[in-house]
Amino acid sequence: MAYVVERKSLSLSERLYLPQIVAGMKVTLKHLFKPNVTLEYPDVRPAIPPGYRGVPTLVKDPNGREKCVSCQLCEFVCPPKAIRITPGEVPADQPQRAHVEKGPQAFDIDMLRCIYCGLCQEVCPEEAIFLQNTFSMAGYTRAEMVNDKAKLYELGGTLPDQHFKWDKKKAAEEHGNAHH
Amino acid sequence: MSAIVELWNSLHPVLQAVIKGLAVIGVIFPLGGASSLAERKVSAWMQGRPGPNRALPFWVAWVPGISLLQRLGVFHLMADGGKMFFKEDPLPGHVNKFYFLLAPVVAMIPALTTVTAVPLGAYVDEAGRVVPLILANVDIGLLAVFAVSSLGVYSLILAGWASNSKYPFLGGVRASAQLISYELSMTLSVIPVFLWINVPGGEGTLSLAKAVEFQSQPGFLGGMWFIFIMPVAAIVFLVSLFAETNRLPFDMAEGEADLVGGFHTEYGSLKWGLFFVAEYAHMMIGSAVFILLFLGGWNPLPWIPLSLVVEWLGAVSPVLTHPIIVGLLSLGIFVGKVLGMIFVFMWVRWTVPRFRYDQVMKMGWQKLLPLAIGNLLFYAAAIAIRDLQLGVAYWAALAVVTVAATWAIFANPLQKPAL
Ligand code: SF4
Ligand code: SF4
Numbered sequence: 100m101a102y103v104v105e106r107k108s109l110s111l112s113e114r115l116y117l118p119q120i121v122a123g124m125k126v127t128l129k130h131l132f133k134p135n136v137t138l139e140y141p142d143v144r145p146a147i148p149p150g151y152r153g154v155p156t157l158v159k160d161p162n163g164r165e166k167c168v169s170c171q172l173c174e175f176v177c178p179p180k181a182i183r184i185t186p187g188e189v190p191a192d193q194p195q196r197a198h199v200e201k202g203p204q205a206f207d208i209d210m211l212r213c214i215y216c217g218l219c220q221e222v223c224p225e226e227a228i229f230l231q232n233t234f235s236m237a238g239y240t241r242a243e244m245v246n247d248k249a250k251l252y253e254l255g256g257t258l259p260d261q262h263f264k265w266d267k268k269k270a271a272e273e274h275g276n277a278h279h
Numbered sequence: 280m281s282a283i284v285e286l287w288n289s290l291h292p293v294l295q296a297v298i299k300g301l302a303v304i305g306v307i308f309p310l311g312g313a314s315s316l317a318e319r320k321v322s323a324w325m326q327g328r329p330g331p332n333r334a335l336p337f338w339v340a341w342v343p344g345i346s347l348l349q350r351l352g353v354f355h356l357m358a359d360g361g362k363m364f365f366k367e368d369p370l371p372g373h374v375n376k377f378y379f380l381l382a383p384v385v386a387m388i389p390a391l392t393t394v395t396a397v398p399l400g401a402y403v404d405e406a407g408r409v410v411p412l413i414l415a416n417v418d419i420g421l422l423a424v425f426a427v428s429s430l431g432v433y434s435l436i437l438a439g440w441a442s443n444s445k446y447p448f449l450g451g452v453r454a455s456a457q458l459i460s461y462e463l464s465m466t467l468s469v470i471p472v473f474l475w476i477n478v479p480g481g482e483g484t485l486s487l488a489k490a491v492e493f494q495s496q497p498g499f500l501g502g503m504w505f506i507f508i509m510p511v512a513a514i515v516f517l518v519s520l521f522a523e524t525n526r527l528p529f530d531m532a533e534g535e536a537d538l539v540g541g542f543h544t545e546y547g548s549l550k551w552g553l554f555f556v557a558e559y560a561h562m563m564i565g566s567a568v569f570i571l572l573f574l575g576g577w578n579p580l581p582w583i584p585l586s587l588v589v590e591w592l593g594a595v596s597p598v599l600t601h602p603i604i605v606g607l608l609s610l611g612i613f614v615g616k617v618l619g620m621i622f623v624f625m626w627v628r629w630t631v632p633r634f635r636y637d638q639v640m641k642m643g644w645q646k647l648l649p650l651a652i653g654n655l656l657f658y659a660a661a662i663a664i665r666d667l668q669l670g671v672a673y674w675a676a677l678a679v680v681t682v683a684a685t686w687a688i689f690a691n692p693l694q695k696p697a698l
Contacts, residue, residue: 120627120630123631124626127630130327131321131324131325133327134327135327137329139332
């Protein structure tokens, strides 16, 4: 339906224009003395809210054990195929990891391909891969932009475990209930 | 101190003039650069940013407290200047080389020449007379300033035309049209001031120093600054000044939004820098003239002229009334006022958005010019009634006419606002 927008005629002060400018200048003067709203970025870092999807990293459990079991689900789900995993056996001289059969021999995430979608974190059955709060990555070469396993653990660190899945499983086994 | 004065007096007058001139240029040029930095800082603060605050030459980094200067961005001034001087100076192949190179020089000349007729301060000599500090104390003062400063538009036209490219050309054309439009209102707005100053029987003058002298007289009306006596003239002058100096909201000649960079699109490095400094020098001269005419020049406050301050200083200690000290004091007051005006320029720039070009033209020709003419008529009549002592009846008639005219302009519903 067509309708007519009523155009109010300007008031005297609006027609004079100068009072309006003075009002504007009052606003800008107030802003002159207000504290800055910007961060001085490299010196001051923004607070990262929880749930932020930064650079994907690998994490260890509170016992310092590698969580990833090299199931390669993340490699499979990753839309731009940024993840490359070479599965390997868990060495026999690491009894604290005896609860799992495999671990990654090499784990590369190509950050030039990663789109920060978070699917790897979503899909991981071991909660071993997390997108954490690192948001700026820079490098001089393409090779530098590929995070290898050591770098991924360095970035990831240790996260508190919500489930202690393997401890529970071990306890269940000790009770004679393998399927817990 | 007297030895310095003697040495100075023993110099050849031409040499004295050259030194004075160089000193003034030596102040205006860096002030122009500093204004560009101040502009960056003021804009940043108004937008809630810290602004430039990084540059710090490593060889002064150890000085305690230097970080305050760093935060204020003082060293960006040097960085900017150094960049301007040392970066590659491109000369596009399609330009008219002679005029292209000439334009920035032409921009600087009026900006630096007008200073000669602008008094920058005053001192009180032994006889108790207030002597202005001025390079050329000529009677045509204001006329000289107007005549020379309007030459500045040639640099814009030259730059726009010689660039042989569309946007600069449009910028140059706009600049010239705009300057011509506002020149009129500007000149008309100052005529009442000089009508007021040139009392019948006295010596006729257009000197800016005289205008200040007039605002430093004793008495209520004598010590009143002209901005109180003639507020409309002051407003018209100020608005025209914004237009004349191509400052926002009258930034037609540059108009980044629609003309890339306007007349200086094709310029780079030092040539561009000259335009930049010329713009600020222009602003400074313009605000200096505004202050001299309407804001009491080097008098610190309305009704408190410099001579009164000198009297007070003399009561404290006679040393303080030495001409050099008084001169520096008046210079300080005046430069402080000019810097305040520059701040107002920036303040307005970051408050008011740019007008459209047709609005600029409409405002110049249909609003400011009639206003300036009406203002002139009003003061001409008022001064005539005052000087001829025609009596109350004429005052009443003037008041009635003024009220009627004002009502006709503002209450007329047919006169739809154009802006
Ligand atoms: S965040 Fe997405 S793109 Fe990046 S590695 Fe994980 S699955 Fe791949
Ligand atoms: S990170 Fe998770 S999903 Fe990827 S291989 Fe390791 S355990 Fe599997």
